[in-house]
Amino acid sequence: MWLLLTTLALAPAPVEIPAGTYTQGAQIQPDAPPRQVSLAAFRIDATEVSIADFEAWVASGAYSERAHWSSAGWDWAKQNPQGLGVVDRAAGRTPDHPVVGVSWFEAEAYCVAKGGRLPTEAEWERAACGGKAQDYPWGVGEKAAVWYDGGKFGHLSQVKTSPVSLAPDDQLSPEGLAHMAGNLWEWTADWYGPWEEGAVSDPAGPESGTWRVLRGGSYMNLPSYCRCQRREPRRPEQASFTAGFRCAY
Amino acid sequence: MGLPPGGVASEGAAGQGAPGAPPPIAPRALQARATAKWVSTGQRLTPRAVWVKPFRIDRTEVTRSAYKRFLDATGYRPPHVEEDWAQEGYNWSGNDFPDGTGEHPVILVSWYDATEYCAWAGKRLPTESEWQLAALGEQSAERSYPWGKDYDAMALNHGKMDEPNFDDSDGYLTTSPVGSFPQGASPYGLLDAFGNAWEFTSDARVDSWELVESTEKSQGETQGWTDVHAPGPSLYVAVRGGSYFFDAAAHPAGEQNQFLPELRRKTSGFRCAD
Structure with missing residues (x-):
């Protein structure tokens, strides 16, 4: 059965995640080992940011609106005044699909413009699996999520995302988030690095680094890359056809 | 391992001075080669002469010992995948490669991983035209293989085109x-250009010359398409050279392949240029 979250696409209603404690990480290489994380309540988008929403922001003059950008982001925006451009961000898809080809700086600025921010790594993982010890948002076991199913030498001929609001209801997270496994990698706020040992509250990651953390896997990845605990380092200026984002508040 | 006289300048780690680093490769004309038919997507560029500016390229594929130094220095993600085939002999344990394989090429790396290693080492991935020039020599050499015109099964670490490969x-x-295969050296001394591990290039795999950037496109005896590069992001990146899981005997140009940049394959390696 397919659930069309069309109202969410028109007016993205962030999902409320209550305060609580959960076990972050997994005893599976090369992910970081488990630790207890306590988080304050936060809200997070139920869907990835669509092409339509992102381009509406771009059309509003986003790349010359200083207030949206961090200082590092502003330096980047001055060098890349339209990012990769609307053609690469759409990549041949309709506007209801998630935007791709965005750097971490653009994702951060978009969320700030919307009154939010990127989720921390700990928030993202909590939202993805509902704070439960399971591999995927729906529990255990691989379903036909939006991930690589081309077989050993299968080939993709296009960017194979699903529209942001189109997801089977049995593949949603416990709180109803779509595409927390597969579809696109999602930028998080944190630098990539080893975790602090022991129990922590509202961790924000290393203070500096070279790579930001991507989460969730994409249509290009095997299911094992799409587990809630999987982390992937990516240079913040590195846009790709497999990474998008959603915002937290 | 057997080395040619004078030894092999294995790629040097950052800050180690790269003793015995290979000399720059002089500018040469390079004929872009036709694409093998068995590759199922894209890469349908008609052959075109291109020019390559002087550059340097690692004589060997990046080793696991070198990649470990990168991991230890930076905390970057080690080579590890969860698929069943990777559990024996492929996966690293933390920052440690499988015992006794330090001089083997690092594999289980994505295009992003390769790009990050080269950046850390103060280098970059070679463009595809750079790679091809280094591996096959200039157009006038008319080589189908790094070592010459004819296939030599003992000049490369090859596999088979039929399962189990x-x-x-x-x-x-x-x-x-x-x-390990010095008799397979290219005209410039590149080792394992064919075979052992597939090698990432910095180019996207595109199907039109309109998508290829070049600093100079005028034609002539001494100049033409120069600094040819197909920038990403793209769905596929260009990989070259085949692997221990592939054999170029029947279709030499079949070593021109494309990989999804995300995937960490058991055959995907690289070398750096600067």
Whole structure:
């Protein structure tokens, strides 16, 4: 059965995640080992940011609106005044699909413009699996999520995302988030690095680094890359056809 | 491993001075080669002469020992995948490669991983035209293989085109220590250009010259398309050279392949240029 979250696409209603404690990480290489994380309540988008929403922001003059950008982001925006451009961000898809080809700086600025921010790594993982010890948002076991199913030498001929609001209801997270496994990698706020040992509250990651953390896997990845605990380092200026984002508040 | 006289300048780690680094490769004309038919997507560029400016390229594929230094220095993600085939002999344990394989090419790396290693080492991935020039020499050399015109099953660590693809008739079932096939050296001394591990280039795999950037497109005896590069992001990146899981005997140009940049394959390696 397919659930069309069309109202969410028109007016993205962030999902409320209550305060609580959960076990972050997994005893599976090369992910970081488990630790207890306590988080304050936060809200997070139920869907990835669509092409339509992102381009509406771009059309509003986003790349010359200083207030949206961090200082590092502003330096980047001055060098890349339209990012990769609307053609690469759409990549041949309709506007209801998630935007791709965005750097971490653009994702951060978009969320700030919307009154939010990127989720921390700990928030993202909590939202993805509902704070439960399971591999995927729906529990255990691989379903036909939006991930690589081309077989050993299968080939993709296009960017194979699903529209942001189109997801089977049995593949949603416990709180109803779509595409927390597969579809696109999602930028998080944190630098990539080893975790602090022991129990922590509202961790924000290393203070500096070279790579930001991507989460969730994409249509290009095997299911094992799409587990809630999987982390992937990516240079913040590195846009790709497999990474998008959603915002937290 | 057997090395040619004078030794092999294995790629140097950052800050180590790269003793014995290979000399720059002089500018040469390079004929872009036709694409093998068995590759199922894209890459349908008609051959075109391009020019390559002087550059340097690692004589060998990046070794696991070198990649470990990168991991230890930076905390970057080690080579590890969860698929069943990777559990024996492929996966690293933390920052430690499988025992005794330090001089083998690093595999289980994505295009992003390769790009990050080269950046850390103060280098970059070679463009595809740079790679091809280094591996096959200039157009006038008319080589189908790094070592010459004819296939030589003992000049590269190859596999088979039929399952199970593995082949040990060359002495190695999977990867071999870099530089184990000195008789397969290219005109510039590049080792394992064909075979051992597929090698990422910095180019996207595109199907139109309109998508290829070049600093100079005028034609003539001494100039033409120069600094040819197909920038990403793209769905596919260009990989070259084949691997221990592949054999270029029947279709030499079949070593021009494309990989999804995300995937960490058991055959995907690289070398850096600068």
